[in-house]
Amino acid sequence: MYSEKVLEHFRNPRNVGEIEDADGIGEVGNPKCGDIMKMYLKIEDGIIVDVKFKTFGCGSAIASSSMATEMIKGKSIGEAMKLTNKAVAEALDGLPPIKMHCSVLAEQAVKAALLDYSKKNNVHIEGLEDFNPTDDSHEHHELEEL
Amino acid sequence: MKKFVYMDNSATTPVKREVLNEMLPYFTEKYGNPSSIYSLGNQSKVAIESSREKIAKAIGANSKEVFFTAGGSEADNWALKGVAFANRKKGNHIITSKIEHHGILHTCQYLEKQGFKVTYLDVDEYGTVDLDELKKSITDETILISIMFANNEIGTIQPIKEIGNIAKEKGIYFHTDAVQAIGHIKIDVNELNIDMLSMSAHKFYGPKGIGALYIRQGVKIDPLIAGGGQERNRRAGTENVPGIVGMGKAIELAYENLDAHNSKLISLRERLIKKVFENIDYVRLNGHPTNRLPGNVNFCFKFIEGESLLLSLDMEGIAGSSGSACTSGTLDPSHVLLAIGLPHEIAHGSLRLTLGDFNSEEEVDYVVEKLIEIVARLRAMSPLYDKAKEDK
Numbered sequence: 001m002y003s004e005k006v007l008e009h010f011r012n013p014r015n016v017g018e019i020e021d022a023d024g025i026g027e028v029g030n031p032k033c034g035d036i037m038k039m040y041l042k043i044e045d046g047i048i049v050d051v052k053f054k055t056f057g058c059g060s061a062i063a064s065s066s067m068a069t070e071m072i073k074g075k076s077i078g079e080a081m082k083l084t085n086k087a088v089a090e091a092l093d094g095l096p097p098i099k100m101h102c103s104v105l106a107e108q109a110v111k112a113a114l115l116d117y118s119k120k121n122n123v124h125i126e127g128l129e130d131f132n133p134t135d136d137s138h139e140h141h142e143l144e145e146l
Numbered sequence: 147m148k149k150f151v152y153m154d155n156s157a158t159t160p161v162k163r164e165v166l167n168e169m170l171p172y173f174t175e176k177y178g179n180p181s182s183i184y185s186l187g188n189q190s191k192v193a194i195e196s197s198r199e200k201i202a203k204a205i206g207a208n209s210k211e212v213f214f215t216a217g218g219s220e221a222d223n224w225a226l227k228g229v230a231f232a233n234r235k236k237g238n239h240i241i242t243s244k245i246e247h248h249g250i251l252h253t254c255q256y257l258e259k260q261g262f263k264v265t266y267l268d269v270d271e272y273g274t275v276d277l278d279e280l281k282k283s284i285t286d287e288t289i290l291i292s293i294m295f296a297n298n299e300i301g302t303i304q305p306i307k308e309i310g311n312i313a314k315e316k317g318i319y320f321h322t323d324a325v326q327a328i329g330h331i332k333i334d335v336n337e338l339n340i341d342m343l344s345m346s347a348h349k350f351y352g353p354k355g356i357g358a359l360y361i362r363q364g365v366k367i368d369p370l371i372a373g374g375g376q377e378r379n380r381r382a383g384t385e386n387v388p389g390i391v392g393m394g395k396a397i398e399l400a401y402e403n404l405d406a407h408n409s410k411l412i413s414l415r416e417r418l419i420k421k422v423f424e425n426i427d428y429v430r431l432n433g434h435p436t437n438r439l440p441g442n443v444n445f446c447f448k449f450i451e452g453e454s455l456l457l458s459l460d461m462e463g464i465a466g467s468s469g470s471a472c473t474s475g476t477l478d479p480s481h482v483l484l485a486i487g488l489p490h491e492i493a494h495g496s497l498r499l500t501l502g503d504f505n506s507e508e509e510v511d512y513v514v515e516k517l518i519e520i521v522a523r524l525r526a527m528s529p530l531y532d533k534a535k536e537d538k
Contacts, residue, residue, distance in 0.1 A: 054532065
């Protein structure tokens with residue numbers, strides 16, 4: 001049911017852990033639904049110099065978190081803002097339809113961590129104006145489409 | 147060769163060699179249609195009747211009361227729909243429980259759409275139905291009580307004898323889905339006052355695609371499948387002769403060595419439970435501690451999710467199952483785990499390991515060793531585990 005890439009990231013997830021003095025921390029999902037992602041960012045001069053994650057969830061949630069961290073590490077805030085759930089899923093050689101919400105969660109975790117950074121540092125980040133990290137309607141909407 | 151440990155015997159079991167050997171001639175040599183009058187056909191007919199007798203003997207029934215089906219789901223559908231429609235003039239109320247297999251629950255939902263009323267009984271923390279609640283639910287309209295013999299997920303065995311007595315006293319039919327129990331627990335339909343009982347061969351080392359419904363003589367029930375005179379006009383369709391032969395042999399083997407088989411399974415089960423509790427914290431055992439299926443173990447490992455647990459076990463060559471939402475293809479975890487009162491987040495972390503005749507102590511030890519590693523690895527990745535450690 002999963003691609004080799006998903007299984008490989010599940011087996012050897014990249015960037016697992018925490019950053020003690022993180023500049024931005026984002027947590028999305030809820031335990032009731034069976035997945036929570038927590039993302040830690042270290043940002044220097046607008047560049048994500050380090051990123052770590054912790055995830056409670058299924059195989060694809062762990063693989064999506066791992067892939068998302070790889071895709072934003074070393075990138076600028078602007079580039080990280082462009083990360084979409086679709087890009088995460090594609091980079092994993094696809095996810096089963098019922099698991100697409102895991103990639104949505106990964107995208108939201110990155111944005112939630114950036115939002116936290118922007119609030120703490122009083123920096124405006126283009127595109128986060130309407131972002132609500134506790135809004136999981138998107139994820140359920142994705143499921144209803146199946 | 148990569149190690150492979152199969153601990154999902156409640157999902158299905160391998161066909162035993164002796165069972166297969168009995169079946170094989172009925173594919174290629176003794177292939178006659180049992181309805182044909184020449185001797186090749188009659189040979190099949192004789193084989194079916196011999197198997198029917200073995201099954202009847204195993205449950206203390208008369209062989210005229212055993213009807214072959216394509217499996218447990220068909221037997222469940224038939225019992226419920228057949229009794230409901232045949233007894234509609236008598237009443238329109240059915241009582242079942244919240245932890246039944248979907249073969250029962252989805253059939254009940256269908257019957258509700260057809261105008262029947264269904265009461266879904268609650269269960270306690272171990273998954274046992276409350277007999278007082280059952281008694282209170284009975285009305286003048288009640289025509290059928292359907293309560294499973296033993297639960298497929300958490301293994302809890304229901305007070306079948308007491309339920310049978312209540313049903314008999316009130317003149318209500320009693321059906322039990324015994325798919326997980328048959329071949330593993332001694333069952334006497336007369337002693338337990340069971341009117342109908344569903345079974346499936348592949349849960350006790352028989353083939354898939356064959357099951358049976360026991361129907362006590364005198365029970366008013368409509369056929370589910372029309373089209374021919376097979377099974378004494380009650381279940382149309384050319385009989386699955388090799389399957390029926392296999393089911394007969396499998397049930398004979400199961401009850402031949404039942405006590406030895408069960409004491410071995412219980413000792414493996416207790417070894418597994420003990421070692422897990424000794425080595426892993428934040429774990430709970432689901433289901434009744436003692437009154438459960440001999441081979442059933444069901445844990446919840448807090449702070450981790452069941453599907454990632456199963457994937458990790460699979461990578462070590464271990465086959466188990468889980469009641470997490472991610473393995474069911476829905477948003478909710480298992481209805482059984484929710485019915486025993488578990489919160490969603492804990493129910494998501496469930497793992498069912500079901501032992502069988504081919505498991506060994508070495509395998510149990512290997513599974514525990516791998517579980518310790520896997521649970522630690524997944525918890526190290528889990529933000530919920532951090533929170534629990536902080537709270538401590």
